[in-house]
Amino acid sequence: MTVVDINIHHLPEDLFSNPTMLNGFLDSAPRGFGEIARVAQLDDGRQQLILEKPAGYQNLNYVEGDYSAEAKLAAMDEAGVDYGIMRVPVWQEWLPLETCKAVNDNAHEIVKRSNGRLFSTACVPPWGGKENVYELERCVNELGVVGVQLACHYGQLYLDDPVFEPYLKVIERLDVPVIVHHTPLPVEWKTVIDYTNLRREFGRITDQATAVGRELFSGMFDRMPGLRFIHTMLGGNWFANTALLTPHASNKKEAITRLDPTGGEKIKSYLENNIFFDLTHPHSWGKAQVECAIEVNGADHYMFGSSFPVFYGWMSQGVEFLKNTVEISDAEREMVLAGNAKRLFNLPI
Template sequence: MIIDSNVYWLPEELFTSETLANQFLRSVPREYDVYAHKLVSSDGRKEFVIEKPEGSANLNYFSGDYALEKQLRDLDEANVEKVVLKLPGCAEWLTLDLCKKFNNLMAERVRQSKGHMEALAVVPPRADADVLKELTRCVTELHMKGVQLAAHYGNKYLDDPMFRPLLKKINDLNVPVYVHHTPVPTEYTALLDYNNLRRSYGRCEDQTIAVSRELFSGMFEELPNLKMIHSMLGGGFFAYTNMFFPTDSGNGRFNTNNEKIKKYLNKNIYFEMSHAQPWGVAQLECAVKVLGADHIIYGSSYPVKKSWLTEGPTYVESLNISGADKNKILSGNAVNIYNL
């Protein structure tokens, strides 16, 4: 069995309803230097472009990419039995009203998929009573398998105390968090000049900062059930078990008493592997060796590139790792963590 734990979804109504499109565009926070435009792409499709800062495109959403029939055909071609749906990066700024609307539409998509799709809830990160009520509804009534969050909101990463009430509720509900990394971290001036530097390396830097802050903050001492699944296997994954936990103090320069933090990495942090394919086999084999196959979950970021979905399972099968480890990556870890 193959499970893709990172398939993007947006309602097609977003491209056909002017009211919903305007509501979506109004939610994008220009005061935080994020800009959104709706236009017609070169091939005639409707497109949303998300820029941060203005003039630096980081996310693109195209009409037709999220149609149920198309996605089911592509899943069948890829021999993928089940996928976990999430929004493509825009969870960072959605209002509660939009979250409710998207959650209902996602739940309907899951129903229409006849067992091939599951979904992750989306809620605003500042957890007042209404937000917590919506989160609970998504898990207990809509049967969503986890929660999707952005790696940071504005200039605040998830270890910030302002997010603790939401994370505490997620911990109590005992569902996982999928953490989506944006193309740029909170400080990004040096990344702006070059597109690939911003969109590719920017995600890596964002993940390294996010994971590190979660580990060193001690938040998992308070939230022991919390499982954070970080997207795209970016960042310096090699550093999490080596550079951040030195065994030599460097004549007192480094803290080597990191056993508790290492336990957090082993128990609370997982990685979804989409965007690892373009890096090549050697890098993913290195990640398996460093992080362990039981901490890596297969995902494709479909429909960003169809080939990442259709060729992804073959790519994992080509790795020089055991058959048991391949099965963990392709389905076993997702089954266990998402309770599929």
């Protein structure tokens, strides 16, 4: 059975050896808002790029050598992954245009060296200015990217904010799907920072669920019905929220209206046509949870992702879990492992 991993992390291969590239990443983190970016050395001599918010609370660690084409392909061979889609993990929230261009060029070089096994997504600032649009068009028309990546929020602004609409309309016109990656922390982050797992896992889940909810209730898909968003982290457990947050009318006359009972059919249509989910390292979530997610939102809405190389083991564990542990039909398994990715990203596989 063919396997496509839609969540393989990409960073420039010369990130730690090219001062211009490294400074492009370090200098983009907004220190004035408490994002502390620094380089440290591991005991074995390799470097790592660390992001903290606030100082002393690590949210990201990028290790030298983990992001090479050779590391990706070796992990795929070991795990039984046939194809992979690359994305810049998290940092795209801040990267300036010139750094994005270099990131996109290096991703294109990796794609060419992969013998058809790896595909890239466009990393571009989402502000809609003509230079940003030109870079997006270059990525699609010249570099052959299969999708666009966005952060689920930029600073204080989630993607339903009107400031993003000019850029999103270009994406809709180009007819490419959007991978909406989580950010290091949600906008409201202070309640989750004290404990590592709460900060580095639940913080991302909260961020994704907030983003999906805002997109569904904003009406943005009425204005841009051709957009297709693929959210990481199962959309922040959105399967558990699907029924609860779909508007329902009461069967009784109530004293006051505490919840908006309208728009349920539109929410259902957005979930059907515009929102899809990255089944990120599925074994971590558990058999019952993954089976429930697929039952609630449909196998045609989920795609396998590993987040490689956050943990090297996640790729092989995820493939084994989906092939041998989750109890779904063979047709559903094929959709989750490869069919949905091939369809949504129009992969030539």
